[in-house]
Amino acid sequence: MENLLRLVDHEEFFSRRCIWVNGPVIVGAGPSGLATAACLREQGVPFMVLEREDCIASLWQKRTYDRLKLHLPKQFCQLPKLPFPADFPEYPSKKQFIQYLESYATKFEINPRFNECVQFARYDETSGLWRVKTKTSASAEFEYICRWLVVATGENAECVVPDIDGLADFKGDVIHAADYKSGEKFRGKKVLVVGCGNSGMELSLDLCNYNASPSMVVRSSVHVLPRKICRKSTFELAVMLMKWLPLWLVDKLLLILAWLVLGNIAKYGLKRPAEGPLQLKNSKGKTPVLDIGALEKIRSGDIKVVPGIKKLNGFSVELVNGEEHDVDAVVLATGYRSNVPCWLQEGEFFSKNGFPKSPFPNGWKGNSGLYAVGFTRRGLSGASSDAIRIAQDIGHVWKQDTKQKKKTTTACHRRCISQF
Numbered sequence: 453m454e455n456l457l458r459l460v461d462h463e464e465f466f467s468r469r470c471i472w473v474n475g476p477v478i479v480g481a482g483p484s485g486l487a488t489a490a491c492l493r494e495q496g497v498p499f500m501v502l503e504r505e506d507c508i509a510s511l512w513q514k515r516t517y518d519r520l521k522l523h524l525p526k527q528f529c530q531l532p533k534l535p536f537p538a539d540f541p542e543y544p545s546k547k548q549f550i551q552y553l554e555s556y557a558t559k560f561e562i563n564p565r566f567n568e569c570v571q572f573a574r575y576d577e578t579s580g581l582w583r584v585k586t587k588t589s590a591s592a593e594f595e596y597i598c599r600w601l602v603v604a605t606g607e608n609a610e611c612v613v614p615d616i617d618g619l620a621d622f623k624g625d626v627i628h629a630a631d632y633k634s635g636e637k638f639r640g641k642k643v644l645v646v647g648c649g650n651s652g653m654e655l656s657l658d659l660c661n662y663n664a665s666p667s668m669v670v671r672s673s674v675h676v677l678p679r680k681i682c683r684k685s686t687f688e689l690a691v692m693l694m695k696w697l698p699l700w701l702v703d704k705l706l707l708i709l710a711w712l713v714l715g716n717i718a719k720y721g722l723k724r725p726a727e728g729p730l731q732l733k734n735s736k737g738k739t740p741v742l743d744i745g746a747l748e749k750i751r752s753g754d755i756k757v758v759p760g761i762k763k764l765n766g767f768s769v770e771l772v773n774g775e776e777h778d779v780d781a782v783v784l785a786t787g788y789r790s791n792v793p794c795w796l797q798e799g800e801f802f803s804k805n806g807f808p809k810s811p812f813p814n815g816w817k818g819n820s821g822l823y824a825v826g827f828t829r830r831g832l833s834g835a836s837s838d839a840i841r842i843a844q845d846i847g848h849v850w851k852q853d854t855k856q857k858k859k860t861t862t863a864c865h866r867r868c869i870s871q872f
């Protein structure tokens with residue numbers, strides 16, 4: 453009986469609807485998906501965007517802290533075909549960036565299907581088409597059939613939660629950086645911030661601004677660069693130097709300049725990795741920290757730097773150096789990962805870590821109409837150049853096909869007429 457009921461439920465609520473999509477299906481309505489959709493719109497190619505959340509740019513709208521600003525200058529963060537408004541500051545705030553993305557979606561008439569999470573996608577050899585299965589927040593299922601599949605789910609699709617001894621039994625609050633909004637609820641508290649990437653540094657700084665006492669865990673090493681060198685953005689300087697010099701030399705110069713501006717930061721527990729900052733970004737995807745004020749708080753002792761964690765215990769932490777500290781709350785600024793291996797049934801183009809196997813600049817196009825946008829570890833500017841390439845590639849085939857179709861229709865028409 454129970455099984456029968458289950459079957460009825462299944463029939464009633466989970467019947468799958470099949471939808472043919474004329475043009476590509478784009479999975480994800482973040483900046484990458486929006487940029488690809490806008491470029492396709494310009495090429496006259498129809499598309500469908502599927503988004504698991506109920507809004508565009510969900511990472512920015514729902515999983516980032518209030519005080520966040522873009523950390524690269526605005527000219528490196530705008531999407532194709534629509535510059536930022538002229539009155540935007542050099543480093544737009546999260547609110548301004550979201551406002552820009554909303555107007556971007558409106559301008560290019562991008563209307564994603566929201567609350568639809570892609571659970572499974574595979575290429576069907578027999579038909580030469582992609583089959584994309586989704587589940588809505590109301591548990592309805594859909595299947596989209598299309599010729600092209602654009603993966604735009606991002607490098608930050610899921611939170612990395614490390615396996616720390618005693619974490620599950622820790623008595624205070626534990627949150628991931630993605631759920632941190634502001635230091636308001638941590639006023640006066642001792643907060644252990646695990647991780648020292650841009651998130652760990654900026655959340656520790658935010659905690660100081662709310663009179664909390666952050667201790668930031670640096671278990672290995674980190675590159676900290678000033679955001680500006682001689683009033684020029686460090687990132688812009690690096691981009692300029694890269695036009696003339698090899699990567700290793702640009703790294704050397706950046707490190708010399710960083711030393712001149714910041715001094716020796718190893719004495720605060722911030723050891724530099726053996727690889728240079730850009731080299732490391734390329735090889736391991738580890739973004740250098742662009743300092744917006746955390747370093748000053750580290751120097752003043754407002755942010756304590758501590759080594760790796762041995763284990764958590766009730767309301768305290770034991771560190772690898774044997775020290776024990778009281779802790780009221782833990783913020784895991786331990787990074788993110790791609791979720792592509794969870795839903796894309798494909799083993800050629802994407803590797804097990806959810807990133808395309810071919811490095812930049814070849815990681816945007818796979819076989820059988822598969823594309824990836826925003827996986828080159830080059831932030832928003834990398835996503836923009838992927839989007840332009842993808843839309844050109846699909847647009848080219850689309851136009852040829854349309855011409856071909858017109859020809860066949862005319863020929864057929866003539867044949868029909870001649871038959872009369």
Ligand SMILES: Cc1cc2nc3c(=O)[nH]c(=O)nc-3n(C[C@H](O)[C@H](O)[C@H](O)COP(=O)(O)OP(=O)(O)OC[C@H]3O[C@@H](n4cnc5c(N)ncnc54)[C@H](O)[C@@H]3O)c2cc1C
Binds near residue numbers: 483511
């Ligand atoms: C805190 C923070 C700050 C950053 N600041 C900068 C910066 O200043 N400059 C810069 O260049 N880069 C920055 N980045 C890098 C960031 O990767 C880009 O800004 C940008 O968000 C990437 O866009 P995306 O569309 O590729 O991914 P996302 O913005 O993550 O969008 C992916 C979308 O796909 C959806 N999705 C995921 N899985 C599924 C599924 N199975 N089915 C349906 N939908 C799905 C998600 O809900 C999401 O809306 C920052 C990242 C973080 C975390």
Ligand SMILES: NC(=O)C1=CN([C@@H]2O[C@H](COP(=O)(O)OP(=O)(O)OC[C@H]3O[C@@H](n4cnc5c(N)ncnc54)[C@H](OP(=O)(O)O)[C@@H]3O)[C@@H](O)[C@H]2O)C=CC1
Binds near residue numbers: 647649651672760787
């Ligand atoms: N203003 C902005 O524009 C901002 C941009 N960002 C971007 O978002 C992306 C993600 O950044 P972020 O969230 O900082 O993630 P990252 O992946 O850059 O950093 C993760 C950090 O967590 C540490 N970590 C992981 N596991 C453990 C563990 N078990 N114990 C101790 N430490 C651990 C890592 O250390 P280890 O290196 O030893 O593995 C590393 O320091 C980056 O591209 C970043 O630039 C983030 C915040 C602000």
Ligand SMILES: O=C(O)C(=O)Cc1c[nH]c2ccccc12
Binds near residue numbers: 687740742830831832
């Ligand atoms: O902020 C991010 O996550 C980025 O990926 C932006 C970015 C791309 N390339 C870089 C090199 C140095 C610092 C930041 C970036």
